[in-house]
Amino acid sequence: MNPLDLSIIVVYLILMAVVGAWVAKKASRSAESYFLAGKSLPWWIIGVAHGSSGVDITGTMWFVMMFFIYGMKATWLLWVWPLFNVIFRMMYLGTWVRRSNVLTGAEWMRTRFGTSRGAEWAYVSVVVYALVSVVGFLSYAFQGIGKFTEPFFPWNLEIHWQSAVHLFGGHTLPLSLHLPSHYVYAILVMAVTGVYCVVGGMYSVVMNDLIQFALKVTAAIAVAVIAIAMITPEQIAAHVPAGWDNLFFGWGKLDLDWSGLIPALNPRIYGPMSEGGDGYSLFAFFTGMLFLKGVLVSMAGPTPNYAIQHILSTRSPREAALENMVMAVVSLTPRFLLIAGIAVLGIAFFGEDLAGMGAKVDFERILPDVVRDYVPIGFKGILIAALIASFMSTFVSTVNSGAAYVVNDIYKRYLRPDAPPKRYVVIAWITSTLVIILGIAFGFAIENVHSITEWIVSALVPAFEAPNVLKWHWWRLNGYGFLAGMVAGTAAAVAKIYVPIHPVFAFLLILAVSLLASVVVCLLTAAESDEILKSFYRTVRPWGFWGPVYEKCRQEDPGFQKNLDFRRDVFNLAVGLVWQTSLVSAPIYLVIQHWTELAVSLAVCAATSLILKFTWYDHLGPGDMYLTPPAATSTAPGATR
Secondary structure: OOHHHHHHHHHHHHHHHHHHHHHHHHHOOOHHHHHHHHHOOOHHHHHHHHHHHOOOHHHHHHHHHHHHHHHHHHHHHHHHOOOOHHHHHHHHHHHHHHOOOOOOHHHHHHHHHOOOHHHHHHHHHHHHHHHHHHHHHHHHHHHHHHHHHHHHOOOOOOEEEEEEEEOHHHOEEEEEEEEOHHHHHHHHHHHHHHHHHHHHHHHHHHHHHHHHHHHHHHHHHHHHHHHHHHOOHHHHHHHOOOOOOOOOOOOOOOOOOOOOOOOOHHHHHHOOHHHOOOOOOOHHHHHHHHHHHHHHHHHOOOOOOHHHHHHHOOOOHHHHHHHHHHHHHHHHHHHHHHHHHHHHHHHHHOHHHHHHOHHHOOHHHHHHHHHHHHOOOOHHHHHHHHHHHHHHHHHHHHHHHHHHHHHHHHHHHHHOOOOOHHHHHHHHHHHHHHHHHHHHHHHOOOOOHHHHHHHHHHHHHHHHHHHHHHHHHEOOOOHHHHHHHHHHHHHHHHHHOOOOOOHHHHHHHHHHHHHHHHHHHHHHOOOOOHHHHHHHHHHHOOOOEOHHHHHHHHHHOOOOOOOOOHHHHHHHHHHHHHHHHHHHHHHHHHHOOOHHHHHHHHHHHHHHHHHHHHHOHHHOOOOOOOOOOOOOOOOOOOOOO
16 A cells, blocks of 8 residues: 555544544434434435445445446346335335334334234334344445455454363363454454444434545546546457347346356356356346346335435435435446446456466455556545445444434333433444444354345345335234234244355245235234224325225315325336436446447436426425324324324
């Protein structure tokens, strides 16, 4: 590392410390200030913060690896997460969530199920799932930040420690500890970031994200310019197989042949998962399954992590929709400008190194090694600071959401409902610290970035899905049915760790188990009370299978109208998905210098933006609607009663 690059990184870390100290006082006023920034921030600021939080360093490493291997077709592999869940939140689900006016996703459950025994268990199940997912994402971040930072610093921080405990009878118990250097770096970075995160709460999240966004845009433009200036389309074509730059694909097997360039890639693409392959050879079939999975995941609404916390931080349902629009732009275009630039540099200059690794090629080294060896002095410091900031933004958002569930949904709900506001903040500090320690501890058990990515998207996410789709769209689902679906899905997700099965099939199996459990148990138990169902339906105004509840609302108020936006919402989702895809393809085509395809992507983006102006934006409701929840269902701090 050149002293100039190190200076840029140090200045960034000092700036983060100053920001943390500055916002600590504002965050310590109350639980709502700590976890939601007092619901006082403009939608565009929260949107930038939300988008920046979604740009994590581990996911960026994974996307670089996928783009390197699959080329433009990797655009469709983004459906693994799926990234288009933001389009569902933008079109309708963001407004539905925000109308509840609560503090966390678990507290939202009281809006839907009330306070019955079944509702109480549903509430607890969301808290448990949220904590499991938060620890899982922190473990994922732990792997990524360690592998990223190690190549840049000259110090070997590997730790070896051996000792023994003397027991009775002359026996001894040997103890040993071995921490590779990248684990030590990961612990140090997470510890430094943790201090900043703990004291500042959501204010720290937002301020870090704004700074991170500025760094990310600067770095993305710089890397893209470097890639375009140094590498010609002919050089790229010489280092990739035929069809690599084609966005679309046929119905048969994926036709990419790396055998003459990097032989280890063909087994990676076409080999069975039991032998380390990705299992994407039947590309049309699996992308179709990924799309189906993505639609169901998106219809379930935001998972109980930082995604829902950002939505609940907005000032109104209308601003929740606009916040997700900004999030879509911020999280895609700059990120894929950066990903494409790094991947192209790797293709041109790092391909021979990868080929030389033989069968044990480590594709997760592409991002850090390319940045280390091929980005010029000065820009390297900016890029590393931006990627560290990406890690920090996702990290602090995740920790903040996990602490929110412990403080609001366990401590406040069951232990000290009437504690002074600052007591909740102190508990949040303690909880945030413990969550970070757990994330590090579980991070040691993970083999690599790809394995934890696969488990999160194929097992942990579908465990949440079935009962959460039903809770929005089917009136009959009750608290017991929700609990059964969550428990069955989570148990199946844990079992997936020990059963080798393709991620798509694992997703479908876990979804089926969870859905069956939800439907059977809710039909064997009583429905929630009419008052709770009518209150939810009037407040949130969902579309779906709500006929009996709608009729009861009409009996009390003949002028009451149900939500008639289903067809327009579905149309907007289709247009929005095309719009989002153009936001991904345009920066990639720019970097690989395919000018015709770039022009088409920009034209598609402009056309779909114009359509959405008339079919979506012009139909957003007034900003101050639906902000007063029914007195019987809200316990949010400061809620109007």
